[in-house]
Structure formats: structure tokens, C-alpha cells
Amino acid sequence: MVSCLAKDQGLSINRSCQLVNLSRAAYYREDNKLAVRDARVVEALNAVVAKHGRWGLWKCHDRLRLQGHEWNHKRIWRVYCAMKLNLPRRAKKRLIRPMQPLDAPLWPNEIWSLDFMSDSLSQGPRFRTLQ
Numbered sequence: 001m002v003s004c005l006a007k008d009q010g011l012s013i014n015r016s017c018q019l020v021n022l023s024r025a026a027y028y029r030e031d032n033k034l035a036v037r038d039a040r041v042v043e044a045l046n047a048v049v050a051k052h053g054r055w056g057l058w059k060c061h062d063r064l065r066l067q068g069h070e071w072n073h074k075r076i077w078r079v080y081c082a083m084k085l086n087l088p089r090r091a092k093k094r095l096i097r098p099m100q101p102l103d104a105p106l107w108p109n110e111i112w113s114l115d116f117m118s119d120s121l122s123q124g125p126r127f128r129t130l131q
Helices: 002-008 013-019 024-028 039-051 057-066 073-082
Strands: 116-120 126-130
Touching: 013 024, 039 057, 039 073, 057 073
Parallel strands: none
Antiparallel strands: 116 126
16 A cells, blocks of 8 residues: 555655555565465464364474474464364353252251261360261
8 A cells, every 4th residue: 555655646655654654664574474484383283183173272282392393382372273273161061950849847846967066075085976
């Protein structure tokens, strides 16, 4: 867009960059071809994911390290997310239990319960009783 302004309107590159709010350094910078630079990472990740589809980033990263690749985890994570491999966590399967009403006793002392009680003597030995 900046080069179009500079050529068509007869503006300088400096003025064209100011109009579109772009630095001159960015105008002269060559395109950073991430797809070309990360092609080997994509191939290696595809090979790992083809065998182990449910593996996450860290297992894939460890496998790539064992295979001798020197890429750091940040680069692998960037490519991993760009390939849409980051899967959501598996949800726990919940057991569906039917609701049952609580049985309340009709009279006092209808239901009894047992409980253990623990205490210690003044000399130190502990004992438990069933109540």
C-alpha cells in the first residue's frame, strides 16, 4: 500500500509511511516467511501426531527432543497452535445418580448410630471407645 502511494501520488516513502502509520524500517524489512522457516517443525509434529493423536504439547516436545531436534518449547507451541492441535481438556465423566428422598424417622430413638470416641489418660496412653 505504501509503495502504491509513493508511486501513484508522487509522495516520498517517508511521507507515505507517515500517512499509513508505518515505520520506514518496517517498509524496508523483508517478509518473514514463518511457513518456510517452520516447515521442518510442521513435518516433525505431523509425524508425531499421526502416531499419537491425543498427545499434548509437552509429550510431543519431549518426543521431538528424543529424536534429536533442538527446537525450544516456545517455537513448538507456536507451530502447535497454528496447526490447531491444541485440544480441549477431556471432561470427567459424571455418574448420574437418581435422586432419592431422605428417610426421616417418625419417632425419637427410632434410628441409632454408632461412633468411635478417642481420648487419652493423664499418663499419656490413648484409648478409643465405641458409643
